[in-house]
Amino acid sequence: MQGFRLTARLRRTALALGLGLSAATASAQTFCVFDVLGTQGSFYSAMREYWTAARPWSTATLELKPYLSEEQAVQDFQSGACDMVSTTGIRARDYNLFTTSIEAIGAVTSDSQMKTVIEALARPDAAKYMTVNSVEVAGILPLGGVYMFLNDRAINSIDKIKGKRIAVLAHDLVQLRMADRLGFQPRAADIDSFAAMFNKGEADIVVAPALAYMPMQLFQGVGNRGLVLKMPIAYLSLQVLMHADKFPAGFGQKSRAYFAGQFDTLMKPVRAAEQEILYFLPAPDGEYDHYQAFLREARLGMTEEGIYDKRMMTILKKIRCKERPDRAECTDGKE
Structure with a gap:
């Protein structure tokens, strides 16, 4: 018992x-x-x-x-x-x-x-x-910021970028629309292949954050003739x-x-990665504003398509204009 x-x-x-x-x-x-x-x-x-x-x-x-x-x-x-x-x-x-x-x-x-x-x-x-x-x-x-990695620094203006081959993520509608609106020739890739495509010379341009520079060996694609445009496009x-x-x-x-x-x-590893970029150069004189105008035109179009949220676009414009109220967009009534 x-x-x-x-x-x-x-x-x-x-x-x-x-x-x-x-x-x-x-x-x-x-x-x-x-x-x-x-x-x-x-x-x-x-x-x-x-x-x-x-x-x-x-x-x-x-x-x-x-x-x-x-x-x-x-x-x-x-x-x-x-x-x-x-x-x-x-x-x-x-x-x-x-x-x-x-x-x-x-x-x-x-x-x-x-x-x-x-x-x-x-x-x-x-x-x-x-x-x-x-x-x-x-x-x-x-x-961190997304930058354009170029295999030739002679591609130094909006006009010269048009028609160049760019590796884009096939599942990213934004990249596909951007390539179309900016006049690139898109080359469909995925997260595992876009860097290799650029490094092998199969694409002239790739868009990526600084964090990808060393792990994905993008310095190979940039070489001694290219550069990373020191202007975040997003x-x-x-x-x-x-x-x-x-x-x-x-x-x-x-x-x-x-x-x-x-x-x-x-942001510490992001900033450290940016410091590792060898040819990290600004846009030539006079081209910065051209780039910004071109990017804005693409953003406005994609917002109208419903790719971006209009409420967020209004918030981000207020933040930009608070930091730099002299921007032309701050008085045009758009976004």
Whole structure:
């Protein structure tokens, strides 16, 4: 009889432990982290620190899962295998056009402007724009400016750029439209092949952030004859998305505020990467304004097409004009 009671007690204990483990598993959220360098990358490292910071916000436990393939990470988020995912603004467009429109061509022209917009989107009064179809933007991280890498510095004006071959991501509607509007000859590529296409001379131009310069060996394509145009044509972001129903109320707001507070820290590897670019040269005299006018024309057209969110375009114009009220666009009534 005593043995029976002991066995029954053990069974109850085992059952309680099993239920406890099930509850623990159920309360764990999978955070699928995309970083081209995997667990050795700076953004995966940033997410580790985020994991530590987020622990007091909820009884749930974040489990980080590294991804080298952004496409796979987003697919797993879409299927529900990931409760949270970090992905570039390019792929986040399908979830929130408002937040991803900060990457519009020529819409952000400096690091300080990017910091201002990320801080603005982290405020509680912007929360109503952060959730679309139960997917919430839980953070925006800066990836820095996007630059034109050229294999020949003789391509030094808007007129000379027209007709040149450019490697574009086939899944990015913005790049395809940009190539069309700016008169490039687009060469379809993906994240794994666009750099090789440029480095092998199969494309004259590639558009990329400074962070890609060393890892993707873009210096090979630039060579001694080319240059990187020191004029950002857009600013990229990494956006953290989450299935809102998998997290407690208020988690997303705390998360956005956390990432906004990390802006300067997150920009350190970006600025270090820009320092590594050998031929990082400004546009020739008189060409800067031509480039800006051309980029704006393309942005206005794509906004009318619905590729960019008009509300965000208005916000970004206000930020640009606050920094430089002498800009001609500040009095023309557009955007």
